[in-house]
Amino acid sequence: xxxxxxxxxxxxxxxxxxxxxxxxxxxxxxxxxxxxxxxxxxxxxxxxxxxxxxxxxxxxxxxxxxxxxxxxxxxxxxxxxxxxxxxxxxxxxxxxxxxxxxxxxxxxxxxxxxxxxxxxxxxxxxxxxxxxxxxxxxxxxxxxxxxxxxxxxxxxxxxxxxxxxxxxxxxxxxxxxxxxxxxxxxxxxxxxxxxxx
Amino acid sequence: xxxxxxxxxxxxxxxxxxxxxxxxxxxxxxxxxxxxxxxxxxxxxxxxxxxxxxxxxxxxxxxxxxxxxxxxxxxxxxxxxxxxxxxxxxxxxxxxxxxxxxxxxxxxxxxxxxxxxxxxxxxxxxxxxxxxxxxxxxxxxxxxxxxxxxxxxxxxxxxxxxxxxxxxxxxxxxxxxxxxxxxxxxxxxxxxxxxxx
Amino acid sequence: xxxxxxxxxxxxxxxxxxxxxxxxxxxxxxxxxxxxxxxxxxxxxxxxxxxxxxxxxxxxxxxxxxxxxxxxxxxxxxxxxxxxxxxxxxxxxxxxxxxxxxxxxxxxxxxxxxxxxxxxxxxxxxxxxxxxxxxxxxxxxxxxxxxxxxxxxxxxxxxxxxxxxxxxxxxxxxxxxxxxxxxxxxxxxxxxxxxxxxxxxxxxxxxxxxxxxxxxxxxxxxxxxxxxxx
Numbered sequence: 063x064x065x066x067x068x069x070x071x072x073x074x075x076x077x078x079x080x081x082x083x084x085x086x087x088x089x090x091x092x093x094x095x096x097x098x099x100x101x102x103x104x105x106x107x108x109x110x111x112x113x114x115x116x117x118x119x120x121x122x123x124x125x126x127x128x129x130x131x132x133x134x135x136x137x138x139x140x141x142x143x144x145x146x147x148x149x150x151x152x153x154x155x156x157x158x159x160x161x162x163x164x165x166x167x168x169x170x171x172x173x174x175x176x177x178x179x180x181x182x183x184x185x186x187x188x189x190x191x192x193x194x195x196x197x198x199x200x201x202x203x204x205x206x207x208x209x210x211x212x213x214x215x216x217x218x219x220x221x222x223x224x225x226x227x228x229x230x231x232x233x234x235x236x237x238x239x240x241x242x243x244x245x246x247x248x249x250x251x252x253x254x255x256x257x258x259x
Numbered sequence: 260x261x262x263x264x265x266x267x268x269x270x271x272x273x274x275x276x277x278x279x280x281x282x283x284x285x286x287x288x289x290x291x292x293x294x295x296x297x298x299x300x301x302x303x304x305x306x307x308x309x310x311x312x313x314x315x316x317x318x319x320x321x322x323x324x325x326x327x328x329x330x331x332x333x334x335x336x337x338x339x340x341x342x343x344x345x346x347x348x349x350x351x352x353x354x355x356x357x358x359x360x361x362x363x364x365x366x367x368x369x370x371x372x373x374x375x376x377x378x379x380x381x382x383x384x385x386x387x388x389x390x391x392x393x394x395x396x397x398x399x400x401x402x403x404x405x406x407x408x409x410x411x412x413x414x415x416x417x418x419x420x421x422x423x424x425x426x427x428x429x430x431x432x433x434x435x436x437x438x439x440x441x442x443x444x445x446x447x448x449x450x451x452x453x454x455x456x
Numbered sequence: 457x458x459x460x461x462x463x464x465x466x467x468x469x470x471x472x473x474x475x476x477x478x479x480x481x482x483x484x485x486x487x488x489x490x491x492x493x494x495x496x497x498x499x500x501x502x503x504x505x506x507x508x509x510x511x512x513x514x515x516x517x518x519x520x521x522x523x524x525x526x527x528x529x530x531x532x533x534x535x536x537x538x539x540x541x542x543x544x545x546x547x548x549x550x551x552x553x554x555x556x557x558x559x560x561x562x563x564x565x566x567x568x569x570x571x572x573x574x575x576x577x578x579x580x581x582x583x584x585x586x587x588x589x590x591x592x593x594x595x596x597x598x599x600x601x602x603x604x605x606x607x608x609x610x611x612x613x614x615x616x617x618x619x620x621x622x623x624x625x626x627x628x629x630x631x632x633x634x635x636x637x638x639x640x641x642x643x644x645x646x647x648x649x650x651x652x653x654x655x656x657x658x659x660x661x662x663x664x665x666x667x668x669x670x671x672x673x674x675x676x677x678x679x680x681x682x683x684x685x686x
Contacts, residue, residue: 088328088347094558131285168550359562
């Protein structure tokens with residue numbers, strides 16, 4: 063192969079790679095949820111897992127290197143997701159056309175995540191009777207699930223929940239991660255703000 | 260001002276600009292619909308229309324210069340939108356699983372689109388009293404708006420509605436488009452199937 | 457007989473505590489072992505072979521005072537202890553979900569697919585016109601026969617319209633003929649024109665809008681105004 067032929071072949075390869083990268087980006091943008099390598103392979107028309115992995119990791123890096131409000135993250139189980147960086151959430155929440163959870167159900171969710179597996183009765187005791195509604199909402203959004211029957215039902219968070227916050231799927235690890243997050247949020251200056259509310 | 264002071268001031272300005280640009284991007288990403296300068300000004304905390312325009316046009320350029328599946332476009336009436344480049348839509352459409360609205364509100368929207376401008380009372384007559392809730396939801400999602408006051412309020416669909424379904428912004432044209440597509444779907448063979456059900 | 461100056465034995469410690477009544481309130485009752493002191497007191501008295509009833513009385517009173525104080529203190533201690541303050545469980549701050557755009561799966565087809573059903577819900581429809589007795593079609597076309605009965609139809613439709621505007625609303629033509637066959641809708645339109653010509657109703661339409669609106673003349677809700685912009 064001559065040098066110019068080699069150059070051309072390189073260029074074609076590069077072009078294909080760029081197009082596949084854009085398809086992968088398109089898929090993550092449209093889905094709004096974590097996608098696994100198989101799905102991303104379908105979208106990019108790539109059978110090789112190795113290749114899809116390379117594409118996805120390149121996209122993660124590309125987004126890291128850009129000064130942007132969006133991020134592409136790798137989650138457990140070689141799954142990838144595109145989302146808004148959390149630092150911008152508060153400023154643009156109201157523009158979302160999708161129904162979002164308000165502070166009440168989110169507090170119930172935090173509590174469940176922190177104490178899980180937890181009996182439904184305990185959640186109601188601590189969060190009040192209105193939290194029956196929260197549980198329903200959280201279950202509909204597939205953020206929690208209930209095990210067992212009747213009053214003895216234990217509640218746990220789903221994998222979908224873990225993915226949302228980029229937490230481990232393993233309960234012990236996740237609870238340790240949450241503890242760190244909540245300790246951060248429980249710093250004196252943050253508390254002072256809360257009291258003022 | 261010394262040279263180093265000037266440099267520092269420039270850097271601070273640049274940093275502010277970058278942050279505002281990211282906020283604008285965040286807003287457009289989350290909204291998924293065209294936003295006007297006023298809304299974008301609220302998001303970026305900028306009162307000056309000139310400044311918001313500059314930010315938005317910069318973002319349009321930034322996206323143009325990237326080899327990406329997403330684009331930021333300027334639409335009529337100085338509105339800006341972030342969207343997937345149409346060439347990628349077909350390839351990834353199957354990844355979207357979440358409907359815009361549940362069945363009830365969708366029916367109400369469909370009826371309004373077809374009969375607009377339509378009196379609120381007429382919508383309630385046809386769709387029942389529960390459709391007050393639908394109207395509220397549709398208004399919050401900026402799919403419809405109400406003109407006039409009291410019982411004489413007429414309801415129309417918004418520009419966002421037209422953009423979302425790729426319909427004309429001009430009412431007469433849009434209604435003709437809807438009618439044509441609706442009649443297309445109502446061909447005899449389709450009707451026959453319905454009767455058999 | 458020489459006067460004895462010797463202090464009685466009970467004025468020495470530890471028995472003295474029972475006999476220094478003015479100090480009794482100051483000592484801690486728990487420091488005094490009544491049983492031990494009284495036994496000692498009795499043994500000493502027995503040893504001396506002299507029974508001092510006055511001293512015995514004082515010892516008894518002091519003992520009962522100390523005993524009473526002990527009892528009071530004990531009762532105080534036995535008050536049910538306040539319930540241990542259980543701290544409310546720690547409720548972590550709300551976790552705001554990161555925002556992810558998601559393309560909606562709703563298409564224009566979805567929107568129009570439900571329209572059929574909704575249009576059926578346009579509940580207010582004119583009652584079925586009485587079917588004219590049809591002559592053989594080759595003699596008279598059905599529409600002509602219909603026109604012959606125009607007066608009757610006008611009355612029926614006018615009554616219906618009057619009833620409808622009883623709610624104080626405009627009547628949209630589309631609503632009036634919703635669910636009707638095209639020929640029936642056309643007939644209704646013709647009768648409306650006849651009614652308008654007679655001044656029984658008002659018809660109006662805005663330039664931009666395809667919808668035709670009907671008002672009943674003399675209806676109090678519209679005070680006879682024939683044009684109104686919504």
